[in-house]
Amino acid sequence: FSWDAHGGTLVNLVVDEERAQVLKDLSQGIPSLTLNGRQLADLELILNGAFSPLRGFMTSADYESVLDRMRLQDGTLWPLPICLDVTEAEARGLEPGQSVALRDAEGFMVAVLHIQDIWPADKEREAEIVYGTTDTAHPGVDTLLHQSGTHYVGGTLEGVQLPLHYAFKRLRHTPPELRTLFRKLGWRRIVGFQTRNPLHRAQFEMTLRAMDQAKANLLLHPVARRARPGDIDYYTRIRCYQAVSRYYPPNMMLLSLLPLAMRMAGPKEALLHAIIRKNYGCTHFIVGRDHASPGKRPDGTSFYPPEGAMELATDLQEELGIGILPFEEMVYVMEEDAYMPASEVPPDTTVRSLALDDFHRRLREGKRVPEWFTFPEVIEELQRGYPPRHKQGFTIFCTGLSGAGKSTIARILYARFLEMGGRPVTLLDGDIVRRNLSSELGFSKEHRDINVRRIGFVASEITKNRGIAICAPIAPYAATRRQIRRLIENYGGFVEVHVATPLEVCESRDRKGLYAKARAGLIKGFTGIDDPYEPPEAPEVTIDTTELTPDEAAQEVLLFLERAGYIK
Numbered sequence: 001f002s003w004d005a006h007g008g009t010l011v012n013l014v015v016d017e018e019r020a021q022v023l024k025d026l027s028q029g030i031p032s033l034t035l036n037g038r039q040l041a042d043l044e045l046i047l048n049g050a051f052s053p054l055r056g057f058m059t060s061a062d063y064e065s066v067l068d069r070m071r072l073q074d075g076t077l078w079p080l081p082i083c084l085d086v087t088e089a090e091a092r093g094l095e096p097g098q099s100v101a102l103r104d105a106e107g108f109m110v111a112v113l114h115i116q117d118i119w120p121a122d123k124e125r126e127a128e129i130v131y132g133t134t135d136t137a138h139p140g141v142d143t144l145l146h147q148s149g150t151h152y153v154g155g156t157l158e159g160v161q162l163p164l165h166y167a168f169k170r171l172r173h174t175p176p177e178l179r180t181l182f183r184k185l186g187w188r189r190i191v192g193f194q195t196r197n198p199l200h201r202a203q204f205e206m207t208l209r210a211m212d213q214a215k216a217n218l219l220l221h222p223v224a225r226r227a228r229p230g231d232i233d234y235y236t237r238i239r240c241y242q243a244v245s246r247y248y249p250p251n252m253m254l255l256s257l258l259p260l261a262m263r264m265a266g267p268k269e270a271l272l273h274a275i276i277r278k279n280y281g282c283t284h285f286i287v288g289r290d291h292a293s294p295g296k297r298p299d300g301t302s303f304y305p306p307e308g309a310m311e312l313a314t315d316l317q318e319e320l321g322i323g324i325l326p327f328e329e330m331v332y333v334m335e336e337d338a339y340m341p342a343s344e345v346p347p348d349t350t351v352r353s354l355a356l357d358d359f360h361r362r363l364r365e366g367k368r369v370p371e372w373f374t375f376p377e378v379i380e381e382l383q384r385g386y387p388p389r390h391k392q393g394f395t396i397f398c399t400g401l402s403g404a405g406k407s408t409i410a411r412i413l414y415a416r417f418l419e420m421g422g423r424p425v426t427l428l429d430g431d432i433v434r435r436n437l438s439s440e441l442g443f444s445k446e447h448r449d450i451n452v453r454r455i456g457f458v459a460s461e462i463t464k465n466r467g468i469a470i471c472a473p474i475a476p477y478a479a480t481r482r483q484i485r486r487l488i489e490n491y492g493g494f495v496e497v498h499v500a501t502p503l504e505v506c507e508s509r510d511r512k513g514l515y516a517k518a519r520a521g522l523i524k525g526f527t528g529i530d531d532p533y534e535p536p537e538a539p540e541v542t543i544d545t546t547e548l549t550p551d552e553a554a555q556e557v558l559l560f561l562e563r564a565g566y567i568k
């Protein structure tokens, strides 16, 4: 296997200083697009050559060709679309032939895109072809269908400056930098290992065996982003890799971070991972069972066959130009105190294995994790990042009609948590928020969504910092509540409390006299009267306050928290 890049030449799209200045001057007069984290990750890998031979975001011709036959128009093997998505409004402001500045969230210009075409995405079709499903339980499909723009913009790129990273700078390399480093170290055979999880003993053993098989050194090349909701946050994960590095034989492995936006596309994504490693200078690449797996469907079935990635990558390894090392699952054999491939386990021995999801669950619930599973340093690091539930932050999100009793329950909970002590508590009641955070907003769908998302953002920050946030807006829209749940569950608990007091009861109480006004037509768009309320589908707690005292209602929430382990 050669050190050539995929498609022949290693691309570097970052221009020299002189040209960068020309582009900066040009940027004054052209439109800008602000990219999100996922788009910036793609952009970085195009600019630095990790996605060689790509020289920009795909045009519709390459996109169609990749969907049809997993090849670029020129015939080069390429498994997945790499496209820049924009909203319909953004698309309307752009046209082919124009240039546009691509900026990060802080406004720094990373690159200029010379637009060749703009087209509306047929996302259902793309999901079906790329992921083999339109089921949004698949995180890649969910991103495509629910979290990306309606149109694609294709064209060539000129890089002004690679996206900035402030953390773990020492561990970040471009493909030429890694290649130079390999040469300097005298490494001619390098096996790449892709991962989005901490390295436990099973994966550690797998990499050692791979090094042995390929007579190669190891590039430990983890993804430096959260790949899938529920994954361990990447800062914690990287501290784990640093700890495990010490277990490798001296000077035989190198740790480098890859800013890849994973699609979780299984076998096809394995091909992309192999191409990237080839471009970074690896000669071999490890593909395991369930490589780039999107997790299971709610009914427990898999999206892709577990061996699918190994088979596809092995079949195409000549064309990929990188040696594929397929690995079956490694299991722990108690009598031997060793890990081995499941098929090599000696008869009459005791095998142990623990699925990663179960390991994470044990960690979050503060249960003991078995020593055979991982390294003591990894356990320590993970426990630091993921304290047991009674030390984690959480958000109580009360939702329901006006007058249902949300605020009263919220106030009682607030007082009870302060009485218990131990965590900082913040009350984000509807009225408090509308006075302080959202005073300019009204009650249209758009304004309610903005209001509720602001509450969600503040609550997520509080949860991240291990406090308790108690929210009590009407929050009438299910999709908005779902977004907030997704955000907060990255950091701690999300407890949705549906205060399900029926409209008749709320209206008969009419504490603020608003229902009477709404019935009289003095207030328009009042929730429950002439504006919708979408009840939660699966709230953690449901309370109808018709027959309960406020203390009894709050008690239901406290009992749930105690059962779930959030309070002791």
Ligand code: PPS
Pocket: 401, 402, 403, 404, 407, 430, 431, 434, 443, 447, 448, 449, 451, 452, 472, 473, 474, 475, 476, 512, 514, 523, 524, 525, 526, 527, 531
């Ligand atoms: S939302 O939908 O979540 O943004 O609403 P929220 O911020 O909780 O504000 C609800 C309170 O505002 C008063 N109010 C109205 N409610 C519903 N619809 C209309 N049109 C409206 N206009 C004013 C009302 O007092 C709500 O208070 P609560 O505490 O829910 O009774």
